[in-house]
Structure formats: structure tokens, C-alpha cells
Amino acid sequence: MPKFLDLHHNKFYKQKMRIKKNVSLKEFNTFGIDVKANFYCEINSLKDLDSLAETEEYKKYDKLILGGGSNILFTKNVSALVIKNNLKGITKKDLNENQVIVKAAAGEDWHNLVLYCLENNLAGIENLSLIPGSVGAAPMQNIGAYGVEIKDVFHSLEAFNIQNKKIEIFDNKTCAFGYRESIFKGEAKGKYIIISVSFILSKTPNINTAYGAIEQELQQMGITQPTIRDVSEAVCAIRTSKLPNPKEIGNAGSFFKNPMIETSLLIELKEIYPTIVNYKVSSTHVKLAAGWLIEQCGWKGKQIGNCGVHNKQALVLVNNGSATGQEIYNLSTEIINSVKEKFKVTLEREVNIV
Numbered sequence: 279m280p281k282f283l284d285l286h287h288n289k290f291y292k293q294k295m296r297i298k299k300n301v302s303l304k305e306f307n308t309f310g311i312d313v314k315a316n317f318y319c320e321i322n323s324l325k326d327l328d329s330l331a332e333t334e335e336y337k338k339y340d341k342l343i344l345g346g347g348s349n350i351l352f353t354k355n356v357s358a359l360v361i362k363n364n365l366k367g368i369t370k371k372d373l374n375e376n377q378v379i380v381k382a383a384a385g386e387d388w389h390n391l392v393l394y395c396l397e398n399n400l401a402g403i404e405n406l407s408l409i410p411g412s413v414g415a416a417p418m419q420n421i422g423a424y425g426v427e428i429k430d431v432f433h434s435l436e437a438f439n440i441q442n443k444k445i446e447i448f449d450n451k452t453c454a455f456g457y458r459e460s461i462f463k464g465e466a467k468g469k470y471i472i473i474s475v476s477f478i479l480s481k482t483p484n485i486n487t488a489y490g491a492i493e494q495e496l497q498q499m500g501i502t503q504p505t506i507r508d509v510s511e512a513v514c515a516i517r518t519s520k521l522p523n524p525k526e527i528g529n530a531g532s533f534f535k536n537p538m539i540e541t542s543l544l545i546e547l548k549e550i551y552p553t554i555v556n557y558k559v560s561s562t563h564v565k566l567a568a569g570w571l572i573e574q575c576g577w578k579g580k581q582i583g584n585c586g587v588h589n590k591q592a593l594v595l596v597n598n599g600s601a602t603g604q605e606i607y608n609l610s611t612e613i614i615n616s617v618k619e620k621f622k623v624t625l626e627r628e629v630n631i632v
Contacts, residue, residue, distance in 0.1 A: 295319060295329040297359070306362065307347035308410060310528035311603045315342075315360040322364045324438075324473065331443050335359050341440055342632065343471050345384065345412030349419060349530055350630045353603035363414055365473060368394050373478060379433055381476040384414025388421075396507050401483035402431040405492075407510040408517045410524060410531060414472040418462040419628075420455045424513055425489030429455035431477045437470035445473065458535050458628050485509060491516055520591045528597030529588065533610060534568045534625045547621060568617075568625055569593040575616040585609055607631060 301318035304310055317335045321327055330336050340358040344350075365383040368391065373379050378400055382391050392407050405426040415421070417435055420428050434449050454461040462470065483506045487493045495512040496504050504512070522529050536557075544564050547554050551574070555567035572578065572592040579589035584601035586609070588594040595606055614625045 295326060295333055297330075297333060297335050301360070303344075303347075303352060303356065303360065306344055307350055307352060307530075308524035308528065309351055309530055309597050309603065309606065310524075310599075311352045311597065311601075311606075313352040313355045313603065315356045315358075317359040318362070319359070320362040320364050321471075322366075324365075327438055327471065327473075328443075330361070341468065341471075343414075343468075345415045346387065346410060348410035348412075348524065349415060349628070350632060351530065351603050351606060352632050353607050354632075356632065361471065363412065363471065365414075367474075370398065370400070376481050378479050378481060379476050380479055381474055382413045383474050384412060384472045386413040387411075388413055388416055392510065395479060396510055399481065399506070400479040401481075401485075401506045402426075402477065402479040404483075404506040404510040405486055405489075405513055407513040413475050417453055417455075417472070417475055418460055419458050420453075420460050422458070423517075424492055425486050427455070429453075431479060433476040433478045435475045436473040438473055440469055440471060446470070457538070463630075487512075521594060522588055522590075522596060528599075528601070529594050530629045532568075532591075532593040533595045533627060533629050534572070534593055534613075535628045536565045536568045537571075537623050537625055538563050538565050539623060543622065551621075566623060571617050571621055571623065571625070572613055575613070575620055577613055577616070582609055582612075587613070603632075 297317050297319045299317060301315045302312055303315055304312040317339060319330060321330060336359060342356055342358040342360045344360055344362045363385045365385040367383040368386060370378050370380045380395060380400060388411050389408055391413055392403055395403055405424040406421060409421055409423060416428050417432060429450060432450050434447055437446050437448060439446055485504055487496060487504065487509060492509065492512050495516055496508060499512065501508050521531060538559060541562055541564055544556055555570040556564045559565050569592045577587045578592040580587050583605055584598050585606045586596055586598060588596050595609060597606060610627060618624050
């Protein structure tokens, strides 16, 4: 069993917060965009936050909180104080006979948390395996995949109020979760630093293999009665086959949200495009597959200058090595315009633009 540092007594705590100037953020974002932060620091403990809050830079400049950098596109240098969240630690405690609350610090790698839960036979987030990024970013985006979203297992989170320097607790309701949305992308954007996130997980698994290609992958693996580890391995295999590794080619995973439209528009579109991929959301709305729309517009695999669209997944925009964030942003705008012209549907960017 690995040992995890107490969030309040991190051995890496330093008395004086060190703030660096003119720091390249290339290694801190999965697109690999080389922009500079005027001011940059890292927090490894809550005491670091207290120390940071007393600095002139904290008091004077806007703040940008950086986790794993897997859902952000930098289009210019950053004049704000960039705060890299390195808080670590995972704990668990029984809620009742069947449920456990797992609490993870915001700086933990998301997939490492999934692995921790698998090792402890705790079910609920196995379908979210191999999603890049940090734990702190998970509720901000309400990350989801293969029929599961964070809101389905979310208990609460602790967040440091940047203005009054107090720690506040957010439950499921106050987080105002939506499709790849939360209060932290809306009215609370830039006002908090998420410290930790707690999840309610189960000792008795409720295997969810109905969404996507999980069942097919399990069949290929020769598994008929899957465990949560089997489901995780199937999800990892699927994601690896479709999505590029950011360590090999710069990307931020799915760049666009799957758009939601009224059923009446779907009926119109089906007359022209009978194979249009859609998922029923309610009696009045459906969700379309953004990747399918983009592919129908001829973008899949297309390269423009130093960036392009991945040849296996049209939802993914890639940096071929030396693209600027503005180039990638311009490409996304062209894609949005072409989809709107062809399908009368407006795509939204899932990636945060800075």
C-alpha cells in the first residue's frame, strides 16, 4: 500500500514562496505550446498557499491555476501569476457497508487515482480510465467517458477562495454540473483554487459496458464476466487505439463538445444525412457526435501548416511540432464555421482558451 503525504504537513513545504519570472509553459501543457508566464510558482501544500497569498505578485496580478495542462490552449503569453497545483495525497474511509469516500488532492494525476481505486477494489470511475489531467480539473470539466461522468460519483470538494483566502466546501448541487461544465467554468471561474476532491465509490461493482465499444473490446479480450479492472483495461485499449499520446504529438484530447440539438432539427438533418450519429437525451433533444460532423466536412487527417486534425479521431486537433496556439485556434474556428454551414449546428470548444 503506497503512503500518501498529509495535505497539511507536506514535507516539501518551504517557508518562503519562490516566484519565478518569464517561465516557459511548454512542458506544462499537453499541446506543447511555447508561451511564457510573467510570473510562475508551484504549490505543494496548504501552507504554500498561505505563503503565496502574502506575496506582492498574488495581491497585484490576476491568477491562472494550472493542473495537468491537458485541457488548455495558450494563444499568447500569460501576464497573470500562473500557479501550478502540485498538491498530493489520497485517503479513503468507509461511508457505510458498501460505500467508501475516496479523497484525492487536486494535484494528483487522474489516472493514478483510477489505478489506486482499482488496487483497492473500489468501483465507479473505471470507465474514466486514461483521461489525461489532474484530479482538480475533473470536477471543473465534469469529465466523462463511456457512460460515466464525475457528477455520478462526486461527493464534495475543498476550494481555496482566492479573494478572502478561506477554504470552502462545494457539494454536488453547488458545483452546478452540466455537460463538460461546472460553476468553476462559469460564475466561479478564476475565483478558487481546488484543493481536494472526494468521491463516493462502491465496494460492490455495478459494471457499465453498454456505452461505446467496451463490450466489443471485452469480447476480443475473451472476457464474459468482467471485473472493474477488465473494464478499465478495455477502456485504455480503446482510448490508446483512437487518441494520440500527448508525449508523442501535442494535443488536448477532444477539442469540441458533442452538440445538443432539438429533435425537430435532427428530423430535418436525417432527410439529408440518414446515417447521422446521434444519442437521445430527452423527448425533445438529442446529442450529435461532433467527430462525425467534423469528418463529414472533410477535416479528418487534414493538415494546415504546423497543425491539423488527427487521422484517427476528428475531435482531436494536433500540434505537429511548432504550431502556435493561435494557429490551432484559427483551425478550430474554420472547423466550427464549416460544420455550421453544412449542418446548421454550432460546435463549442471544450478546451479552455487562454
